[in-house]
Structure formats: C-alpha cells, structure tokens
Amino acid sequence: MATFISLVNFTDQGIRAVKDSPDRFQAFKALGQTLGIEVKAVYWTVGSYDLVLIVEGDEEAAISLLLKVGSLGNTRSQTLRGFSEQEMRKIIGNMP
Template sequence: MTTYVLLINWTDQGVRNVRESPKRLDAAKKALSDMGGSFREFFLTMGDYDMVAVCEAPDDAVMARFALQLSTGGNVRTRTLKAFPEAAYREIISSFG
C-alpha cells in the first residue's frame, strides 16, 4: 500500500455545515475502504489547513478517485501528497548519484 497525506480545507459550504463534518468523515472512511484503502490517522489542525489525514491506498489512481469524490461533495478542498516511508527514503537517497 502507498501512503498519502491529505491536506484538507473546508469550503464555505463545509463551514456552514460543520456540525455534519463527523458524519462526512465517517462516510469518507467507508468510501476509501470500499476502494481498498484506509485512513491511518486523522487530525483537526490549526494553521493553513483545517484537517490532515494520513491514508493508504493501493495506487495513485485510487487516491485520485477518492480525492475527487471528496471534492465533489462541495464541503472540502484537498491537496494530496504521496509519502515515502523512512526505508524508501533511505533507499532513494543511497541510490542518488
């Protein structure tokens, strides 16, 4: 499984309906699970982003579909970062010229 970091901001609509946010999170977890992925961690954050999620998915296409599905609800906008675990980081760096 590949790890992804989702940086999430509420839209104006999402803020107006913030009390529904926990239900939307539950629905998002189920949607990603149905696609073969999972949420590893979820955080409400302060700063440039309202929430951060660490997720796993079988591949980039699954994560792209999931992020698009989230955005079509109109409550959040996302940025997705592909994350490399420490072992992969060390391998990449050691193979660098």
C-alpha cells in the same frame, strides 16, 4: 502501498455544515474501505488547514477517493505523497 497526506480546508458550503464533519469523515472512511484505502489518521486542526488526513493504498484508488470527496464541494485539499524512511533509503539507493 503509497502514503498520502492531505491538508484540507472547508469550503463555504463545508463550514456552514461543520457539525456534520465527523459524519462526513465516517462516510469518507467507508468509501475508502470499498476502494482498498486505509485511513491511518485524521486530525481536525486550527491554523492554515482545517483537517489533516493520512491514507494508505493504491495510488489510483487514493486519487479517485480524494477527487470524489472534492467533487462533493465541502472541502478543498492539497495532497502530498509521503515516503517512509525505508522507501526513501531505497530511492536514494537507486541514485547514480
């Protein structure tokens, strides 16, 4: 399973309905479950980003989920592929 860390900002539309943000997250989580994606963590933050999401699952399913959510217009995200220590050791071990 792949890990993805998304740094999320509200759009103008999303911030106008910020009170709905926890409900939107629950809908995101439910949709993710239908795709086999596990939401490991969510944090509402202050600073450069409004939310941080950590999800795990099949790469194509995770990207589909994030694209679907982005298409709703409430958020914009920057997503990073995360690697555990064990995954990184394997990657480094494959270096010539």
